[in-house]
Amino acid sequence: MDSERMGSVMVIPTFLFLSLLAGSLAQNPELSSDENYNYPDLWDEVSGDISEFPVQNNKIIIDIWKYVDRLRMYKILFNKSDEYFFQLGQNNTGNALWALNMFFGRLYKTDRLSEPSDSSVCAYGSGCISHNSGWGGINFYVVAFNFLAAVESGFLGDIPYEIEFVRGKERRSDYCYSLHECRAAHPMAMNLGKRYYKYLKSKTTPPTAEDTLDTTAIKYMWDTHQAAIDIGTAKFNSISEYSSAAERDFTMDFLLAIEFCEAAEYRPYFESAAELLEGFPHRPLTDEDAQDLPDDFSTRQKAMLVAVKLIRTINDFSGGVFLTLWKTLMALSDVNKALGRFFIKRLLLIPSFW
Structure with a gap:
């Protein structure tokens, strides 16, 4: 098996691993009632x-x-x-x-x-x-x-x-x-x-x-x-x-995660968009937030910080190959896109599954 095919095979398992890891941080996510x-x-x-x-x-x-x-x-x-x-x-x-x-x-x-x-x-x-x-x-x-x-x-x-x-x-x-x-x-x-x-x-x-x-x-x-x-x-x-450096990093982390969502044709409707934004931090990050997860962030917000950081870390480590393979995999079929949205939900939209 060549390196490109091997990489494609590893994309979905990698997302599943990320989703399980982030999910462990959000067993009891807080949801907005308003x-x-x-x-x-x-x-x-x-x-x-x-x-x-x-x-x-x-x-x-x-x-x-x-x-x-x-x-x-x-x-x-x-x-x-x-x-x-x-x-x-x-x-x-x-x-x-x-x-x-x-x-x-x-x-x-x-x-x-x-x-x-x-x-x-x-x-x-x-x-x-x-x-x-x-x-x-x-x-x-x-x-x-x-x-x-x-x-x-x-x-x-x-x-x-x-x-x-x-x-x-x-x-x-x-x-x-x-x-x-x-x-x-x-x-x-x-x-x-x-x-x-x-x-x-x-x-x-x-x-x-x-x-x-x-x-x-x-x-x-x-x-x-x-x-x-x-x-x-x-x-x-x-x-x-x-x-702050922490806010700059989060910006790039989040936008990269959205690019993964786009490749899977994530549904941009009201309910699904509200789910995605549930974990979006309620304030900009400060330099003090760079070392530890902020105490004033909800469990859901902390989980999103971890999830998008993990995605970017793996993508950077792969030299951008992770995103390229993900896009290639999503483009192959609607079934792959559906699987991609499933794993994205496991990773970023945790309340749907916990």
């Missing part, structure tokens, strides 16, 4: 209508450094995409954009969009997003590429004006601020976003029963997300000195 915590702040207060944004000089102006403006962008995409998903469930819980919406809200609630060196600047509740927030910078690309690709593909209908983002006061060269700028700077990522929204637009509306689970839409959504993450993390490295 379902409203999963919704982004102000979710019900924004209508999701593009007319909410002001028009100046024949341009729709979006202050992408304000929490509520980014939330409006997410809500607009969410509302428009609702008609393309079958059997959405109560409160449209089957929309494939829930994972992105909810994670943005969780970044805000856990104070990861504030100024890392001074938590009083753009702190939770202030409504602004710091230009020095690594998480805020990464999320910039996620929401910008999705929104602008939806505009470019015609998914949002006939918009009479150009879209322009308010330019930040700092690090202006790290970002793009219009459809023209983002397409010129990042054509591949924009193409993936456009593919996703053109695919949704091409679907039958209202959807048929066969569209109950649209794995193509899930794949295209995650492909767009990963393209944005790849660009955003490169920018994040340039401003990472503002965060």
Whole structure:
């Protein structure tokens, strides 16, 4: 057996080992009893209508450094995409954009969009997003590429004006601020976003029963997300000195774990996204958290820290081969993807099994 085949054979057993190890840390996980915590702040207060944004000089102006403006962008995409998903469930819980919406809200609630060196600047509740927030910078690309690709593909209908983002006061060269700028700077990522929204637009509306689970839409959504993450993390490295080493490490650990989830076409709906985020740390990590698991973290949060660190450690030790083999294995069949999601749940979504 050659080394590549041997590596493929070892991928699933390795994930099972990780899941059992992380599971031993969470025999009695704490679960949030407040379902409203999963919704982004102000979710019900924004209508999701593009007319909410002001028009100046024949341009729709979006202050992408304000929490509520980014939330409006997410809500607009969410509302428009609702008609393309079958059997959405109560409160449209089957929309494939829930994972992105909810994670943005969780970044805000856990104070990861504030100024890392001074938590009083753009702190939770202030409504602004710091230009020095690594998480805020990464999320910039996620929401910008999705929104602008939806505009470019015609998914949002006939918009009479150009879209322009308010330019930040700092690090202006790290970002793009219009459809023209983002397409010129990042054509591949924009193409993936456009593919996703053109695919949704091409679907039958209202959807048929066969569209109950649209794995193509899930794949295209995650492909767009990963393209944005790849660009955003490169920018994040340039401003990472503002965060603690522990928070920087967790950021990269978590994003790598999400890449494993994406390869298995992890379901991005409301309930599954809420399960995944249950273990997301309720605050940024500090230098004091580097040695020991934080005392103020729940068992579930501690288990996630251990799990994502183990995934990254093994992947780094393999020189990235672990992720490559995982992606290869997941691409072989839907059965493999189902097995992959099972082991991911064993590893990251422990309450489903304990």
